[in-house]
Amino acid sequence: MHRLFFALDPEYAHELVLKALAWWSGRGPLLEVPARLLRVEDPRLRVRALGLTFPNPLGLAAGMDKDAKALAAWWALGFGFAEVGTLTPNPQGGNPRPRLFRLLEDRALINRMGFNNEGASRAAERLRRFRERGLPFPVGVNLGKGRDTPLERAAEDYLLALRLLEPYGDYLVLNVSSPNTPGLRTLQEAPFLDELLFRLRPATAKPLLLKVAPDLPAPALDQVVALALKHRLEGLVAVNTTLSREGLRSPWAKEAGGLSGRPLKARALEVLGHLAQVPGLTLVSVGGIEGARDIWERLRRGARLVQVYTGFVYGGPLFPRRVLLDLLGLLRAEGVGRLEELWS
Template sequence: MHRLLFALDPEEAHELTLRVLSLWSERGPLLEVPARLLRVEDPRLQVEALGLRFPNPLGLAAGMDKDARALGAWWALGFGFAEVGTLTPRPQEGNPRPRLFRLVEDRALINRMGFNNRGAEEVARRLWRFRERGLAFPVGVNLGKNRDTPLERAAEDYLRALQALEPYGDYFVLNVSSPNTPGLRTLQEGPFLDELLSQLRPATPKPLLLKVAPDLSWEALDQVVELCRKHGLEGLVAVNTTLERPGLQSPWAREAGGLSGRPLKGKALEVLRHLSRVEGLTLVSVGGVEGPEDVWERLKLGARLVQVYTGLVYGGPLFPRRVLKGLLKLMEAEGVRRLEEVWPPIP
């Protein structure tokens, strides 16, 4: 099945996958019985972060299931949490197709989706239905602005989306770093970000994080960190996709959009190392995660949680199980009994 999906257009394959997983998600026992075989339930993998308990540190990154269609399936496949979105207050179609490209030679993707989603209110209803099932599965919600909303009114969009979704998310992420909405990355700049966080932080008592671009200078990243600390945010998701094209082999390499997957790995690690000296912020690492060694390296660098998207596309449905089994072996090899032994406490 996984090979057949690669014969389809990338976005058609993505949509077919979500349809199948959405149907599976609603099937009760047909979901829970396979979950007993697929999920790696081991107390050594548990993570306490953001005031929440995660059954393991491996999460699904935003963008894979924007509209919260298959949360039950992500739980059954073994993820420790999932992040839905990016969600905007009003539904929008996103950018024209084609807008998703597989760079197989590079184990990468380029996307210019443009925040295509069904809107905050519809997804709020889906999250409510998922919560009614009672699964112990943390869900993050990634928020953005509509394409036609001017930058000076961006905070209104984030606030509207947050208000609609606030009862149902366990944590929230402000996406100010996607390269596919014109002008959005301007919101990472000091004055814009200061104003945005001043309005959003008081709007929820739940954990609020910021997702940052890999293309920021160290000075700009340090300024982002200081503003997050000033406004009392709980963490950073590092990193979003990149506009750089480092040594790609694929014929799709010149396509516009954000690059993810293996070519992003080096930059994601550089940013994580830079951020690892920051106190008081929970770090969520994403970008170029392909196996248990990648997860282990990031946890040892200070990430509390690790997310994957492109690695799952290439790794297939058994990817979470393989990663978590491999992570346990790496822990055993280094004499680590629980993941909490790897990190110093967050002040």
């Protein structure tokens, strides 16, 4: 059924799906009864990380549900957690359309959305209502700066968004690596990042993570790690979308924006392997997750959690259930009793 949406403009299809899931999220028993069939509830899949317990390691990446409209639906579909955002202090429309492209031949997406969102206040209200439902579902909140905010005032934007959203997120992520907000990636450079983390770390006692770009060379990644440790961050989300276009076949390959999906898999693994050499940080691996073996490989290489966006777009609504059942099969085949044994 979801393949029918591939005949539509990608962003229009995304909006239709999100509207339907937002409606479903508010339906009470009409949501919770199907969830019993869709969710794979198995203690072997539980992961303890960031001081939290995740029912399984498969999370929804930021960007799918920017404004926290469908959180209960993501729980019902079987995800172990979701990350909302990227959210800025004030609403902003993002870049002009078209700004989302399907690269079918490459099983990939290119987006140049530009942090389009309804603002931190509206998302905070939705998150508050979701929390009142009491569903056991960790939620991360991804924070960004406004498009027109100069770099020297970026910390003010992050702080304002953090103060509005911090009461409702289980963990917080600073997005300094999107390629679609002019100048944003400069915040990954040591002087800017040092100042940003100096301002933000004291503002919350909740787990604080940093989302990094896949295009950083090893020395720059090492600088990010050093600053994350210096400012006592709990972890890194690796990686964001890439500007690389190597090996693509799609006619949309030359569109500007960040590339996600299968072509990002090898680089995401490479970055994960580099970051995993340094103890003390919880790693959330993103990029090219298409099935249970991808999850297994990331967890074996040092990630505690994984996130998916493009793989879910191509895999459809049953993707979480299918992948988690396959992951249980891998556990049995490998003679591993539960995922936590991978790190014990």
